[in-house]
Amino acid sequence: MIGMGILKGMAVTLRNFAGSYFDKERLITVQYPEERNPLPENYRNFPFLIYDGNDPHAGLRCVACQICEKECPPQCIYIIKSKDKKPDYVGKPQFYPAVFDIDISVCMSCQICVEVCPFEAIKMDKDFELSKRERFDNLLSRKEQLSKSNEYYHKIHPIEAVTVDKNLADAAAAAEAKKKAAAEAAAKAAAAKAAAASAPSSVISPESATGSTSAPGEKPAETTTPPKS
Ligand code: SF4
Numbered sequence: 001m002i003g004m005g006i007l008k009g010m011a012v013t014l015r016n017f018a019g020s021y022f023d024k025e026r027l028i029t030v031q032y033p034e035e036r037n038p039l040p041e042n043y044r045n046f047p048f049l050i051y052d053g054n055d056p057h058a059g060l061r062c063v064a065c066q067i068c069e070k071e072c073p074p075q076c077i078y079i080i081k082s083k084d085k086k087p088d089y090v091g092k093p094q095f096y097p098a099v100f101d102i103d104i105s106v107c108m109s110c111q112i113c114v115e116v117c118p119f120e121a122i123k124m125d126k127d128f129e130l131s132k133r134e135r136f137d138n139l140l141s142r143k144e145q146l147s148k149s150n151e152y153y154h155k156i157h158p159i160e161a162v163t164v165d166k167n168l169a170d171a172a173a174a175a176e177a178k179k180k181a182a183a184e185a186a187a188k189a190a191a192a193k194a195a196a197a198s199a200p201s202s203v204i205s206p207e208s209a210t211g212s213t214s215a216p217g218e219k220p221a222e223t224t225t226p227p228k229s
């Protein structure tokens with residue numbers, strides 16, 4: 001029947017309207033900004049940089065490899081590599097970004113920078129209240145603004161962050177095992193070299209061992225007794 005769909009829709013609206021006086025679950029609007037709906041796990045806005053621990057500089061995971069800068073489709077990432085190095089999460093000396101800017105007026109939230117980063121250093125933020133009065137310099141997010149702790153990452157993407165932590169812990173354990181194996185191999189090689197150096201230098205020749213003057217494999221020369229006269 002024509003108009004049946006409209007009537008059914010109106011019935012749902014009416015039921016929710018009347019029900020919202022008795023059941024809070026039927027209230028589908030929230031009093032923003034005092035009230036907020038929780039954002040889903042995979043919601044994303046603009047990227048941010050992760051640091052471990054409490055020091056945003058020492059714990060910054062980014063090693064300024066510039067892969068994300070090259071891969072960003074609208075080219076809105078700007079990085080200057082440091083001159084010196086600092087230890088990364090496995091203790092290996094690495095460069096870090098002296099400058100790391102993202103122009104969020106250009107960023108299209110595609111997440112490609114996150115996908116290509118080999119160091120789990122850049123992730124997507126959920127912060128959407130970013131309106132500014134000035135639309136040029138204020139929309140350029142600097143390293144200091146972009147750097148956020150791993151605890152913050154756990155808060156906004158709890159499931160993803162646990163997987164990332166596990167991947168990093170596995171990588172650190174593998175690096176430690178490799179280092180240990182290399183140290184053991186070096187110690188063994190040094191011990192073998194020392195043993196070879198302390199061994200006696202005289203080598204017992206086959207001749208002296210057998211008392212024979214013939215070459216190895218050659219039949220020993222027969223000794224002939226001179227006939228008695
Ligand atoms: S989300 Fe996309 S557009 Fe934005 S910085 Fe990353 S790669 Fe560039």
Ligand code: SF4
Pocket residue numbers: 061062063064065066067068069079116117118119120121122
């Ligand atoms: S965020 Fe990742 S891909 Fe980008 S420079 Fe840092 S380590 Fe490299």
